[in-house]
């Protein structure tokens with residue numbers, strides 16, 4: 003496989019949105035999968051922080067983040083199952099960190115489902131640390147682990 007990864011801003015176009023929605027349903031359950039309107043809301047916050055990773059002419063993954071007064075708030079990052087463990091998630095996060103830093107923010111936060119062990123392992127590897135828990139965060143009542151990364 004050609005493993006070259008190109009990171010760029012999401013283009014708000016049918017073909018891109020279809021690929022992203024397909025990734026969403028292939029990696030998240032029905033409670034967590036974002037719908038088109040969720041992406042639309044986040045795209046309005048910070049289109050420059052809605053990024054996709056392209057590999058072999060396809061969208062291999064995406065990340066969406068917004069800028070809040072004190073920090074970057076990362077809503078979702080997901081990689082198509084065909085492209086897991088190839089560094090795509092790391093590349094998207096690295097690009098996000100650069101952009102959030104350029105806004106002068108020193109921290110990125112995320113919420114992770116308690117049972118998402120692979121997600122938790124990924125964030126930990128990326129330098130995120132747990133700073134709290136939020137019971138009943140998800141629609142099915144599961145707890146969220148609150149994590150943050152301090153940007154150096």
Ligand SMILES: CC(C)(COP(=O)(O)OP(=O)(O)OC[C@H]1O[C@@H](n2cnc3c(N)ncnc32)[C@H](O)[C@@H]1OP(=O)(O)O)[C@@H](O)C(=O)NCCC(=O)NCCS
Pocket residue numbers: 029030078079080081082085086087088089090091092093112113114115118119120121123124125127128
């Ligand atoms: C979690 C996720 C984003 C990781 O993306 P990825 O592109 O496969 O991650 P990378 O290849 O950049 O992995 C970087 C490191 O993170 C860790 N990691 C990634 N996936 C992991 C897994 N399934 N289990 C344990 N550690 C993992 C490893 O240390 C990995 O380095 P290595 O491959 O050299 O061992 C991807 O598995 C995914 O889309 N999962 C479903 C959606 C999701 O849970 N998103 C996060 C929601 S909070």
